[in-house]
Amino acid sequence: MRSPSLNAVALATAVLLAGCDNTGTTAGEPILPNKNPFPSTYQVPVSSALVIQGGNLLTGNNQQLDNTDLVVENGIITAIGNDLQVPQGATVIDATGKWVTPGLIDVHSHMGVYPAPETSNHSDGNEMTSPVTAQVWAEHSVWPEDPHFEKALAGGVTTVQILPGSGNLIGGRGVTLKNIPSLTVQGMKFPDAPYSLKMACGENPKRVYGSRDMLPSTRMGNMAGYRSAWIEAGAYKKSWDDYVADINSGDEVDPPIRDLRLETLMGVLDGEIRIHNHCYKVDEMAQMIDMSKEFGYKIAAFHHAVEGYKAAPMLAAENICGVMWADWWGFKQEAFDMVRENIALVDYANACAIIHSDDPIQVQRLNQEVAKAMSAGRRMGLDISRAKAIGWATLNAAISLGLEDRIGSLESGKNADIVLWSADPLSVYSLAEKVWIDGALRFDRNDPSVQPTSDFNLGILSAGESRP
Amino acid sequence: MKYFTRLLLLSLLTANASAESILIKNVDIYSGSKTLPSSHIYIVDGRITALGEAVPETADRVIDGSGKSISPGLFNAETHLGAVEVSAIRQTVDFYTDNAEVTASLKVADAFNPNSTLLPHNRIHGLTHALSVPESNSGLFAGQVALIELGNPPRVLNDSVAVAMEFSEYGASLAGNSRAAAMAVLRQNLADAIDFSANKNAALAGQRREYSLSLADLQALEPIIKGTQPLIVKVHRASDISNILKLADEYAIKLILSGVMEGWMVANDIARANVPVIMDPIYNLPQSYESLGARLDNAKLLNDAGVTLIFTGMSSSQSTHNAYLVRQSAGNAVANGLDKNSAIAAMTTNPTSVFNANVSTDIKVGAIANLVLWGGDPLEMTSEAELVMINGEQIAMASRSLQLRDRYFKAAP
Numbered sequence: 001m002r003s004p005s006l007n008a009v010a011l012a013t014a015v016l017l018a019g020c021d022n023t024g025t026t027a028g029e030p031i032l033p034n035k036n037p038f039p040s041t042y043q044v045p046v047s048s049a050l051v052i053q054g055g056n057l058l059t060g061n062n063q064q065l066d067n068t069d070l071v072v073e074n075g076i077i078t079a080i081g082n083d084l085q086v087p088q089g090a091t092v093i094d095a096t097g098k099w100v101t102p103g104l105i106d107v108h109s110h111m112g113v114y115p116a117p118e119t120s121n122h123s124d125g126n127e128m129t130s131p132v133t134a135q136v137w138a139e140h141s142v143w144p145e146d147p148h149f150e151k152a153l154a155g156g157v158t159t160v161q162i163l164p165g166s167g168n169l170i171g172g173r174g175v176t177l178k179n180i181p182s183l184t185v186q187g188m189k190f191p192d193a194p195y196s197l198k199m200a201c202g203e204n205p206k207r208v209y210g211s212r213d214m215l216p217s218t219r220m221g222n223m224a225g226y227r228s229a230w231i232e233a234g235a236y237k238k239s240w241d242d243y244v245a246d247i248n249s250g251d252e253v254d255p256p257i258r259d260l261r262l263e264t265l266m267g268v269l270d271g272e273i274r275i276h277n278h279c280y281k282v283d284e285m286a287q288m289i290d291m292s293k294e295f296g297y298k299i300a301a302f303h304h305a306v307e308g309y310k311a312a313p314m315l316a317a318e319n320i321c322g323v324m325w326a327d328w329w330g331f332k333q334e335a336f337d338m339v340r341e342n343i344a345l346v347d348y349a350n351a352c353a354i355i356h357s358d359d360p361i362q363v364q365r366l367n368q369e370v371a372k373a374m375s376a377g378r379r380m381g382l383d384i385s386r387a388k389a390i391g392w393a394t395l396n397a398a399i400s401l402g403l404e405d406r407i408g409s410l411e412s413g414k415n416a417d418i419v420l421w422s423a424d425p426l427s428v429y430s431l432a433e434k435v436w437i438d439g440a441l442r443f444d445r446n447d448p449s450v451q452p453t454s455d456f457n458l459g460i461l462s463a464g465e466s467r468p
Numbered sequence: 469m470k471y472f473t474r475l476l477l478l479s480l481l482t483a484n485a486s487a488e489s490i491l492i493k494n495v496d497i498y499s500g501s502k503t504l505p506s507s508h509i510y511i512v513d514g515r516i517t518a519l520g521e522a523v524p525e526t527a528d529r530v531i532d533g534s535g536k537s538i539s540p541g542l543f544n545a546e547t548h549l550g551a552v553e554v555s556a557i558r559q560t561v562d563f564y565t566d567n568a569e570v571t572a573s574l575k576v577a578d579a580f581n582p583n584s585t586l587l588p589h590n591r592i593h594g595l596t597h598a599l600s601v602p603e604s605n606s607g608l609f610a611g612q613v614a615l616i617e618l619g620n621p622p623r624v625l626n627d628s629v630a631v632a633m634e635f636s637e638y639g640a641s642l643a644g645n646s647r648a649a650a651m652a653v654l655r656q657n658l659a660d661a662i663d664f665s666a667n668k669n670a671a672l673a674g675q676r677r678e679y680s681l682s683l684a685d686l687q688a689l690e691p692i693i694k695g696t697q698p699l700i701v702k703v704h705r706a707s708d709i710s711n712i713l714k715l716a717d718e719y720a721i722k723l724i725l726s727g728v729m730e731g732w733m734v735a736n737d738i739a740r741a742n743v744p745v746i747m748d749p750i751y752n753l754p755q756s757y758e759s760l761g762a763r764l765d766n767a768k769l770l771n772d773a774g775v776t777l778i779f780t781g782m783s784s785s786q787s788t789h790n791a792y793l794v795r796q797s798a799g800n801a802v803a804n805g806l807d808k809n810s811a812i813a814a815m816t817t818n819p820t821s822v823f824n825a826n827v828s829t830d831i832k833v834g835a836i837a838n839l840v841l842w843g844g845d846p847l848e849m850t851s852e853a854e855l856v857m858i859n860g861e862q863i864a865m866a867s868r869s870l871q872l873r874d875r876y877f878k879a880a881p
Binding site: 310 | 553554557782789790793803849
């Protein structure tokens with residue numbers, strides 16, 4: 001009798017062999033891994049038609065339409081204009097003097113994976129046990145009852161990309177969620193949204209692993225770490241491509257053994273998983289771009305791009321979004337060269353500029369972050385309209401997620417993710433009054449029954465208390 | 469000879485600058501206490517000489533203030549300004565120490581760096597004054613709080629306006645991971661400070677008992693136990709606030725509360741004790757078990773109860789590097805029910821009054837100008853600071869950040 005683990009290996013081999021016998025029964029068809037083993041269970045709720053009348057619309061795609069109506073049927077925007085026909089049984093909202101925007105989108109959030117309260121039992125955002133953990137999926141850490149979600153909803157945020165943290169070179173898969181109450185993360189998952197992969201440049205990975213005397217402890221170590229991973233991923237992809245080719249040419253061959261880590265990286269090389277890359281500095285962005293060309297993949301966005309203004313022409317040429325704060329700086333050396341005009345200047349260079357929060361306080365007022373970024377740009381003489389600026393938190397964000405065909409703007413045919421604001425959304429005094437997701441009212445400031453609250457909040461201050 | 473010429477030139481320039489008269493017309497003026505809509509303000513030699521309708525018609529410089537506003541210079545009451553450059557670079561961080569022998573005796577003012585890039589960055593966006601506050605690291609007491617002015621050059625106005633300490637969950641962790649232990653440690657510290665103060669010669673000669681703090685720390689606590697200097701206690705949970713109020717009453721301590729995310733739950737007790745609070749009205753999350761009751765109308769509810777509010781702003785991560793964003797937090801307090809004048813007072817006249825700052829942050833005739841001309845409403849994020857005067861001098865709109873911008877976008881349209 002040897003060690004139990006050897007028995008386990010023997011058992012696993014037996015199962016695998018049995019699996020191979022099964023493949024024989026379906027000769028000619030390659031057996032490929034299920035790419036969606038945790039499918040979204042989200043269903044668009046049935047709701048009556050909706051007409052929002054007479055609001056000032058910031059459409060998200062660079063238009064301001066004052067005193068305009070908007071019609072929603074079956075969760076989809078069906079018409080925008082004046083004096084539109086009210087569908088049978090429609091809910092009619094008088095938005096005179098109020099403002100209407102698409103639902104805000106935060107492409108960099110850790111809600112659910114670093115929930116409130118910030119205690120170790122729920123601190124699940126950074127798998128810092130190896131520099132490359134492409135095998136972990138943020139959705140498996142999301143606690144749907146995180147009280148952060150409802151606060152973000154009250155700030156008009158309808159879609160969030162939840163990312164793993166930045167302690168690793170390659171931190172794992174991100175997931176795009178609809179900001180709705182749900183018992184399960186599957187119930188929040190945006191149906192058919194592409195997956196993302198979090199990568200991180202710079203100080204964080206080299207600090208985390210350098211302190212353990214292992215690679216990476218330097219920026220050159222960072223680069224070596226990513227490149228080694230992509231080389232492995234390339235070989236893994238070839239093994240699957242070869243397997244499929246062999247099956248297709250009639251050979252009876254076993255599929256390669258699955259490797260979750262390399263499977264995600266292969267998804268990037270296949271163009272199915274989008275790279276969202278934490279990267280502050282222009283010199284590192286340039287190296288990440290060269291590396292993406294070396295291995296044949298595309299970068300969707302650089303996050304925390306504090307030096308976006310230095311990289312702006314490069315971002316435009318490579319069609320990579322810059323994801324930025326309005327004004328955060330100084331917490332690390334790589335965040336030292338902040339300019340308040342950053343977002344405005346990336347936009348001015350015709351690159352895709354996006355506001356993000358990375359923070360449960362900021363996510364509640366992305367509209368104010370847009371206001372600050374717009375104001376700084378105007379102060380230096382750039383001509384930036386509100387209509388343009390709101391796109392930084394809506395359509396451009398949707399583009400970086402690969403969801404611009406469904407969300408991010410008020411247009412016929414798009415999902416009815418809509419915020420009704422009490423005043424100009426770029427005013428500090430403006431509050432989200434109503435928030436619809438897919439045409440269903442999910443938040444109403446004037447109706448406590450439409451103010452979702454986490455199980456966590458019930459009776460937490462005093463027995464019997466319930467509050468939004 | 470060359471040196472002499474330069475001196476002469478400099479004095480001429482200074483004389484010219486200070487003798488300048490500025491008239492700002494039709495501007496909304498927010499003093500700490502009231503609003504003067506579409507009014508005029510006349511400033512001569514850095515001093516406000518006329519306000520309202522009856523002002524001279526001409527000046528060296530006349531500014532049309534239509535659609536603009538003037539507020540007192542902003543004051544952020546919880547920063548580490550002058551004591552940090554890059555938070556993650558320990559060598560640039562002086563607002564806490566790893567030396568357990570130095571707690572209440574740590575003076576942030578001793579580390580103040582007037583050349584910090586954070587100071588011009590904040591003053592061009594309207595921050596004129598701040599407290600630079602130490603943080604606890606090994607004991608409950610953090611050290612002595614400095615009052616600073618961000619003029620040119622920035623300077624310490626008072627190197628010790630208060631002693632700061634922690635009685636939050638973090639403070640409990642420093643005292644052995646129990647609130648009860650933190651209270652026992654605090655009582656022992658205060659008893660030792662009283663004993664030291666009453667028997668100083670014997671204590672210095674080593675003829676008293678062994679104390680829980682160093683002699684330097686006990687000396688720093690003397691004005692606290694004598695009630696001549698305020699003790700700023702960081703605390704959040706309602707029951708912790710109540711316990712600190714009781715303790716302050718028992719020891720006759722001049723108390724200022726800081727943090728107070730659950731302050732609204734005991735607002736009347738705070739008001740009755742006449743204790744001001746330093747708070748960031750932006751917090752509304754149960755980020756810890758001591759802030760389960762955090763809510764956006766905390767400032768409004770405390771104000772309604774009669775508590776004097778003093779603001780810091782935009783959550784701890786940026787409260788120093790972007791200390792000027794105290795006005796964004798103030799704006800959000802107004803959006804959630806606080807009246808605008810109270811919000812402005814909480815980041816201008818309230819802190820200068822509570823900390824006896826020898827500066828006039830109010831907009832009134834005879835005051836040396838500490839004020840900001842905003843492009844619009846003073847709390848709107850779409851309003852930029854267009855003119856900032858600190859201690860009567862107009863400051864240059866220059867910062868490292870603007871230099872970086874101009875290097876890359878010199879030819880902006």
